[in-house]
Amino acid sequence: MAEPSTSFAQSSSAIMTTDTLALQNLLSRLVGQLLHGCRSVACRECMCDTGRRNASPNRPLRNYTPRSARAIALALAGGALPRKHLCVHYSSATGSGTDIKTEDDTKPEGPLDPSSFEQLLCDTTSIRDICHRSAKISLRPGKLEYWKQTLSPLLQRVVIEDAIPSSLLGNEQACQIISNALRACLDTVTDGRMDFLSYADTHIRDGSAYPPVSYVDSHHPAKRWNVRHKVLDSFERGQDLLSLVCEAVAMRADLETRLQLLRSRPSRTEADRARPTLLLLLERKLDLDHAAYMQAIVWLKKTFILHWNREPSISLSSTASGALTMLELLKQLAPLDLLGGASVWFKLPTIAHNLAVVDVAESWTAGSPRNQCDFDRPDGFEDSLDGTFALHMCQDQRSLLHGRRTDADTRRQLLPTDFLFDTAQRALYFRMINHLKMQNAHSKAGKAAALRRRFPAHPHEHEPKDQVKHEEEHYLLLNVSRTNVLSDAYDQLWQRRSGELFRPLRVRLGESDELEVGHDLGGVQIEFFNLICKQAFAEDAGLFATNPITGLSYFRVGSLQPLHMFELIGLLIALAIYNGITLPLSFPNVFYKLLLGDHDLTYDDVTDHWPDIAKSLRYVMETRGAEDDLSFSFPLEANGIRIFAHESSACHHDLNELITIKVADAMPTTYPSADVDIEGLEWPGFKFTCPDTLVAPPSVSASDKARYISSYVNWLAVRSVEPQLRAFHRGFKRVIDAHSLSIFITPANLKAFMEGSAHLDINKLRECTRYDGYDPNSKYIASFWTVVKSWPEEKQKQLLKFVTAAERVPIGGPEHLTFVVQRARPTSLDYLPTSSTCFGTLQLPHYRSANVLDEKLSLALEYGLEGFGTG
The missing domain is CATH 3.30.2410.10 (Hect, E3 ligase catalytic domain)
Known part of the structure; x- marks a missing residue:
C-alpha cells in the first residue's frame, strides 16, 4: 500500500468533517466577540465585549488577551448549549457594518504564567489553529483520516467458522498498511530534536499529565514552553491514529495466537517455520531514521499509559498490548549508536508505582506461562499466493476458535516485559509470591492443629506421632549443629513433604549438645546458610570446583559424591531464596540461564567461567581454516583420567536414567601408556561404553563450525556434569517452581537476587x-x-x-x-x-x-x- 497521492491528499483535505468545521467556526466567533465585540448599542450578551460594556458603562472592565479569550471560548464550547453564548449582532466579517479583522489579531498575548496549565494549553499550535477561522488545519487531519479508514479492516474481530473470510488481509498487506500509518503519525511531529524528545519523555515515563514548572526556563518561559511543547502537541494531533495502529497490531497478533491453538499437522517443515508473521515482517519493513525511532519510542510509551487499565495484565487484543508489542519490536531494532542507552529510553517507572505488590504477585501466581505471547508461526497457518490466510483444520480444532479460551489465554502479563520493571522490583514481587505461599502453608498447619483439638486423643495415646507433630507445626524447624551442618540438614530434610517446605524457616543453630531456638530477625538463618555454602563449596567436599582466576564455582566434573548431595544443595539454595536470604556464592552466568530453563547456549554464556575456552571458540568461529584440526570429540578430565568422548544419540527423558557416554579414547593423566578399564569406571550418574570398533569422530568442516561450537558449549556446561545438574534441579524445584522463577526474565536479574x-x-x-x-x-x-x-x-x-x-x-x-x-x-x-x-x-x-x-x-x-x- 503506497502513500496517498498528492491529488488524493488535496481532495481529502477538502473533505473536512462537519463537526470539525462547526467547532472551528464556533470557537473563532467566540474568540472574536470576546476580543473585539459586535459594536452594537443593542447588545447585552455577557460573552461579548460590547455587551459587557453596555451592561456596565461606568465600571472598569478587564480587556481580554487572545490567550484568555481562547481559554474562555474552550470552556464555553465544552459546556452545555455552547451556541447560546454567540452574539446575534456579531459578524467576524463586517461587525455590524464595521470591518473587524479578528483573524489578523495584533493584540499582544501578555505575560505567561508557566504554572497555569490552561494558559500553556491555549498557547499550543492545535488550540491556536482551531480557534482561528483562516488557519489551514485540514490537510494533516485529512491524511490521518485516510489512514484511519485504511486501518479499519484490521480492526475487525475475525470469527473463524468453516473457513477464514476471503476478505481478510494477508500479513504482507497488513504490514504495509501498519508501517505506512505509523510513518504518517511520525510525520506529524514538528521537531524531533533529542532535547525536545527527552523533555517530553521525562514526564511521560513518570506518569505526569504535563511537565512540572521546574522544567520551564525562568528567563524565557513562554518561548521555551512553546518550542518544546510542540512535540507533545504533535503527539496529540496523531494520537487517535497511533492508537488505532497499536490496536491493529494487537488484534492481528491475537488472531495469530488463536490460530496457533490449531495444530492440523503433527509437525512443520523448516519452510513453514521460516515463513514470517506480522511482527517479523514489521521488523524487516520498519526502517526509521534516528529521530523517527526516538519519536516512536516516546510516543508509544505515552500511548501505552493512555490505554493501560492499571492492572498487572492486559487484554491481548487491547491498544495497550499493541503499544507494548511495538515497543518490544523497536527495542530489537535499536540502532547501534543507541545500544548503550537504549534501556534508559524504554523505561516506564510509572507502571510499578501504580501497581500494588500483592496484586502483581497474585496475578502472576494465578497466571500461566501461556500468558506470554509467542509469535512463532502456528501449524496450519499459511500465507497463500494471493496474500490471504489459508487454514486446514479438523472439527475439534475449530472449537478452539470460538471463544473457548481461558482468561489466561486472552490476557498478557506485564512482568515478562523486561524494560517495565527493574531487578529490585522483580525481587520484591518474587518475595511477595513466596510470602503468600508461606501464609497459605502456615494457615494449613493451623487448621490441622485446630481440627485435632476438636477430637479427644485416644486413651492409650500419650504423645502424638512424629507425623502428626510435623503436620501441625507452623514452621519448618531445623535443629542443626554448627560442626555437622550439611549432614544434620540432610537428615532433617530427607523425605519431608512439600507442604512443610513451604512454611517459614526457623533454625536452631549451635553446638550439638546445646541447641537454642534462634528468636531472630533472620540472623540465625543467614549464619546457617553461610555455613552451608562454606562447607558445600569447600575444595575437599568434592561437590563444586572454583576457578581460582574468576572466583566462580560450578559443578565438579566427575564428582564422586552421591547425587543425593547435589539434590540436597539444590533444596537448600531454594529454601534460602524462598526465605529471602542472600547467599555468599558465585555461580557463572550459564548456571542461571539453565536454572531459568534456557538451554540455547552460546560461547558468550561461558565467557565468565571458562574465558580461555570461550576465546578459542570465538577464534574458531571467526577465523577461516581454524577448524582444520578439529573433530567432534570432547575432552573430559577428572579423577586422574582424560577421556575423549562423544555423546550417545539416545534421548534421555527419565531424570534417573544414567547418562551414557561413548568413549573414543581414554588414558590416565599420570601414566599415559597405561590402559583404562572404561566399563569399570563408577562415576555417579554416568555409564561409559567403549565401541567394539573404534571409529574416528567426524572432522569439523567450515559449514559445521556453528554446530561444533554449540555441541562443545553444551558438553562443557551441561553434558559433562548432567547427573549433578539434574539432581540439583530436582531438589531446587521442590521449593521454587519454574513459573515463579521466570519473574526474573534474565540470568543477570536472577544472579543479582541470589548473590x-x-x-x-x-x-x-x-x-x-x-x-x-x-x-x-x-x-x-x-x-x-x-x-x-x-x-x-x-x-x-x-x-x-x-x-x-x-x-x-x-x-x-x-x-x-x-x-x-x-x-x-x-x-x-x-x-x-x-x-x-x-x-x-x-x-x-x-x-x-x-x-x-x-x-x-x-x-x-x-x-x-x-x-x-x-x-
Whole structure:
C-alpha cells in the first residue's frame, strides 16, 4: 500500500468533517466577540465585549488577551448549549457594518504564567489553529483520516467458522498498511530534536499529565514552553491514529495466537517455520531514521499509559498490548549508536508505582506461562499466493476458535516485559509470591492443629506421632549443629513433604549438645546458610570446583559424591531464596540461564567461567581454516583420567536414567601408556561404553563450525556434569517452581537476587541504621561513623557480618537488612563491643575517645566474626 497521492491528499483535505468545521467556526466567533465585540448599542450578551460594556458603562472592565479569550471560548464550547453564548449582532466579517479583522489579531498575548496549565494549553499550535477561522488545519487531519479508514479492516474481530473470510488481509498487506500509518503519525511531529524528545519523555515515563514548572526556563518561559511543547502537541494531533495502529497490531497478533491453538499437522517443515508473521515482517519493513525511532519510542510509551487499565495484565487484543508489542519490536531494532542507552529510553517507572505488590504477585501466581505471547508461526497457518490466510483444520480444532479460551489465554502479563520493571522490583514481587505461599502453608498447619483439638486423643495415646507433630507445626524447624551442618540438614530434610517446605524457616543453630531456638530477625538463618555454602563449596567436599582466576564455582566434573548431595544443595539454595536470604556464592552466568530453563547456549554464556575456552571458540568461529584440526570429540578430565568422548544419540527423558557416554579414547593423566578399564569406571550418574570398533569422530568442516561450537558449549556446561545438574534441579524445584522463577526474565536479574552485591556503600548503611539508647545526631555517633568510614571496604563488610551475619548486601541495598546500634552499659569500659545477629544489633559501649572506639571495635571484629552462639 503506497502513500496517498498528492491529488488524493488535496481532495481529502477538502473533505473536512462537519463537526470539525462547526467547532472551528464556533470557537473563532467566540474568540472574536470576546476580543473585539459586535459594536452594537443593542447588545447585552455577557460573552461579548460590547455587551459587557453596555451592561456596565461606568465600571472598569478587564480587556481580554487572545490567550484568555481562547481559554474562555474552550470552556464555553465544552459546556452545555455552547451556541447560546454567540452574539446575534456579531459578524467576524463586517461587525455590524464595521470591518473587524479578528483573524489578523495584533493584540499582544501578555505575560505567561508557566504554572497555569490552561494558559500553556491555549498557547499550543492545535488550540491556536482551531480557534482561528483562516488557519489551514485540514490537510494533516485529512491524511490521518485516510489512514484511519485504511486501518479499519484490521480492526475487525475475525470469527473463524468453516473457513477464514476471503476478505481478510494477508500479513504482507497488513504490514504495509501498519508501517505506512505509523510513518504518517511520525510525520506529524514538528521537531524531533533529542532535547525536545527527552523533555517530553521525562514526564511521560513518570506518569505526569504535563511537565512540572521546574522544567520551564525562568528567563524565557513562554518561548521555551512553546518550542518544546510542540512535540507533545504533535503527539496529540496523531494520537487517535497511533492508537488505532497499536490496536491493529494487537488484534492481528491475537488472531495469530488463536490460530496457533490449531495444530492440523503433527509437525512443520523448516519452510513453514521460516515463513514470517506480522511482527517479523514489521521488523524487516520498519526502517526509521534516528529521530523517527526516538519519536516512536516516546510516543508509544505515552500511548501505552493512555490505554493501560492499571492492572498487572492486559487484554491481548487491547491498544495497550499493541503499544507494548511495538515497543518490544523497536527495542530489537535499536540502532547501534543507541545500544548503550537504549534501556534508559524504554523505561516506564510509572507502571510499578501504580501497581500494588500483592496484586502483581497474585496475578502472576494465578497466571500461566501461556500468558506470554509467542509469535512463532502456528501449524496450519499459511500465507497463500494471493496474500490471504489459508487454514486446514479438523472439527475439534475449530472449537478452539470460538471463544473457548481461558482468561489466561486472552490476557498478557506485564512482568515478562523486561524494560517495565527493574531487578529490585522483580525481587520484591518474587518475595511477595513466596510470602503468600508461606501464609497459605502456615494457615494449613493451623487448621490441622485446630481440627485435632476438636477430637479427644485416644486413651492409650500419650504423645502424638512424629507425623502428626510435623503436620501441625507452623514452621519448618531445623535443629542443626554448627560442626555437622550439611549432614544434620540432610537428615532433617530427607523425605519431608512439600507442604512443610513451604512454611517459614526457623533454625536452631549451635553446638550439638546445646541447641537454642534462634528468636531472630533472620540472623540465625543467614549464619546457617553461610555455613552451608562454606562447607558445600569447600575444595575437599568434592561437590563444586572454583576457578581460582574468576572466583566462580560450578559443578565438579566427575564428582564422586552421591547425587543425593547435589539434590540436597539444590533444596537448600531454594529454601534460602524462598526465605529471602542472600547467599555468599558465585555461580557463572550459564548456571542461571539453565536454572531459568534456557538451554540455547552460546560461547558468550561461558565467557565468565571458562574465558580461555570461550576465546578459542570465538577464534574458531571467526577465523577461516581454524577448524582444520578439529573433530567432534570432547575432552573430559577428572579423577586422574582424560577421556575423549562423544555423546550417545539416545534421548534421555527419565531424570534417573544414567547418562551414557561413548568413549573414543581414554588414558590416565599420570601414566599415559597405561590402559583404562572404561566399563569399570563408577562415576555417579554416568555409564561409559567403549565401541567394539573404534571409529574416528567426524572432522569439523567450515559449514559445521556453528554446530561444533554449540555441541562443545553444551558438553562443557551441561553434558559433562548432567547427573549433578539434574539432581540439583530436582531438589531446587521442590521449593521454587519454574513459573515463579521466570519473574526474573534474565540470568543477570536472577544472579543479582541470589548473590546480592559484594560492594557495601557505608553511607547507605548509615542512612538505614536505627539507634537504641543513642541520639543519632550526637557527637559520639558521628565519631563512630567517622571511624567506620576510615576503614577499608573489607573491614566495613566484616562489621556488617559481625552485626547481621550477612556476607553480601541484598538486592535493593542495606535497607533490606536490620542494623541497630544499641548503647551497652558494661561494668567496665575494658569490655569489647558485642553483637546479637539474631536481631541485627551492635551493643556499643560509650568509650572515652574515638581512638579507643576504633581499637575496641577492631578487636571485636577480629575475635567475633565466626559464630554468634545461639542468638
